[in-house]
Amino acid sequence: MSTYDSAKAQFADWGIETDAAIHRLKDIPISMHCWQGDDVVGFEKKTGNSGGGIQATGNYPGRARTPDELRADLEFAYSMIPGSHRLNLHAMYLDTDETPDRDEIEYKHFEPWVDWAKAQGIGLDFNPTFFAHEKADDNLTLSHPDKGIRDFWIEHGQRSREVAAKMGEELGSACVNNIWVPDGYKDVPVDRMAARRRLEASLDEMLAPKQEKTLMRDAVESKLFGIGVEACTVGSHEFYMGYAIRKGTLLCLDMGHFHPTENVADKLSSVALSVDEILLHVSRPMRWDSDHVILLNDDIQAMANELVTSDLLGRTHIGLDFFDATISRTAAWVIGTRNMQRVLLRALLLPLERLRNAEDGLDYTTRFMLTEEFKDLPFGAVWAEFCKRGDTPTGTALIADLEAYQTSVSER
Numbered sequence: 001m002s003t004y005d006s007a008k009a010q011f012a013d014w015g016i017e018t019d020a021a022i023h024r025l026k027d028i029p030i031s032m033h034c035w036q037g038d039d040v041v042g043f044e045k046k047t048g049n050s051g052g053g054i055q056a057t058g059n060y061p062g063r064a065r066t067p068d069e070l071r072a073d074l075e076f077a078y079s080m081i082p083g084s085h086r087l088n089l090h091a092m093y094l095d096t097d098e099t100p101d102r103d104e105i106e107y108k109h110f111e112p113w114v115d116w117a118k119a120q121g122i123g124l125d126f127n128p129t130f131f132a133h134e135k136a137d138d139n140l141t142l143s144h145p146d147k148g149i150r151d152f153w154i155e156h157g158q159r160s161r162e163v164a165a166k167m168g169e170e171l172g173s174a175c176v177n178n179i180w181v182p183d184g185y186k187d188v189p190v191d192r193m194a195a196r197r198r199l200e201a202s203l204d205e206m207l208a209p210k211q212e213k214t215l216m217r218d219a220v221e222s223k224l225f226g227i228g229v230e231a232c233t234v235g236s237h238e239f240y241m242g243y244a245i246r247k248g249t250l251l252c253l254d255m256g257h258f259h260p261t262e263n264v265a266d267k268l269s270s271v272a273l274s275v276d277e278i279l280l281h282v283s284r285p286m287r288w289d290s291d292h293v294i295l296l297n298d299d300i301q302a303m304a305n306e307l308v309t310s311d312l313l314g315r316t317h318i319g320l321d322f323f324d325a326t327i328s329r330t331a332a333w334v335i336g337t338r339n340m341q342r343v344l345l346r347a348l349l350l351p352l353e354r355l356r357n358a359e360d361g362l363d364y365t366t367r368f369m370l371t372e373e374f375k376d377l378p379f380g381a382v383w384a385e386f387c388k389r390g391d392t393p394t395g396t397a398l399i400a401d402l403e404a405y406q407t408s409v410s411e412r
């Protein structure tokens with residue numbers, strides 16, 4: 001009997017079909033973020049830091065410096081990750097010889113990405129870039145008191161939405177366009193309300209041109225604080241939660257954007273009662289929004305469990321948001337993305353009916369015994385089978401492939 005067949009039999013004893021879980025997992029797309037490949041630098045013809053309170057640290061060799069290098073790294077990463085893929089692209093990753101400012105971007109500046117995505121058979125998601133620009137140096141963009149600056153960013157946002165819609169049309173898959181602005185104050189502001197009213201008015205104007213839902217969907221991403229905006233973030237959770245409910249956008253929950261002890265997984269079922277769709281930025285904050293690569297840990301497992309137990313997989317877009325320049329960037333992508341899939345697989349293998357019955361009957365002893373005893377089941381064998389069916393390596397073979405690729409790019 002193969003290792004997988006033996007694992008399958010053990011899960012079957014608990015009433016769980018491993019083949020069904022594998023089948024389901026295969027079709028859950030994970031939107032991998034382009035910015036892990038180059039430390040959030042982008043391809044505009046200028047230099048500068050990412051700004052906006054986000055910061056990749058480290059100097060590991062192999063950073064992608066061009067769109068071609070980034071695509072090569074992504075192709076390698078995707079070949080190591082089983083299942084369905086998407087790419088989450090930021091506007092500052094345009095691929096063109098032209099030098100459009102942010103308020104001049106057009107679809108043509110991103111066309112090479114779409115051609116590549118078609119060839120790869122993957123979907124694209126998009127983000128306007130409201131940071132790493134001189135007009136964002138005040139840490140105020142859509143909520144800036146200066147109308148000229150607000151208009152500049154509104155134009156950028158509208159153009160990004162057009163780019164996203166065209167991407168969705170070309171690829172036959174709705175493109176999620178996520179709006180995150182760094183706006184905030186280092187010290188205690190006097191008039192928070194004025195700033196929030198300006199942000200709301202700018203968002204309204206930016207989102208006014210109607211876009212087809214089958215082509216693109218807008219999401220809004222809140223944040224508790226960032227470096228340099230410690231006292232107040234204009235786009236707080238309450239701000240965007242209300243905005244998303246009233247305006248019908250997706251709500252983006254980034255795991256690093258809450259108080260460090262908050263359980264972000266717990267928010268899913270609450271939020272899902274008020275918004276149709278959710279976007280996740282799965283990340284690992286350490287003491288602050290540090291964007292560490294996700295581990296196979298309890299926080300991420302809790303997110304996956306909630307997606308499955310609350311039946312939210314059909315209306316949640318899973319995106320990743322981490323960046324670490326102290327380790328191989330491709331290894332970070334591969335291990336991080338696979339970790340997301342591993343927790344989803346474990347969640348799909350839960351003995352849900354038994355757990356629900358115990359809980360509904362207030363039989364918390366049984367619930368407790370089930371969850372703990374279940375932890376020893378051979379999840380690794382089911383994961384290995386998923387990887388095998390997806391033609392991707394595991395264990396020492398995976399590590400050897402990751403090391404070989406890293407060696408091939410380390411002279412960059």
Ligand SMILES: C[C@H](O)[C@H](O)[C@@H](O)C(=O)CO
Nearest residue numbers: 035054127180254281321
């Ligand atoms: C680069 C991303 O858009 C960015 O990380 C944003 O999603 C965020 O989380 C900012 O803290």
Ligand SMILES: [Mn+2]
Nearest residue numbers: 221254281321
């Ligand atoms: Mn994020």
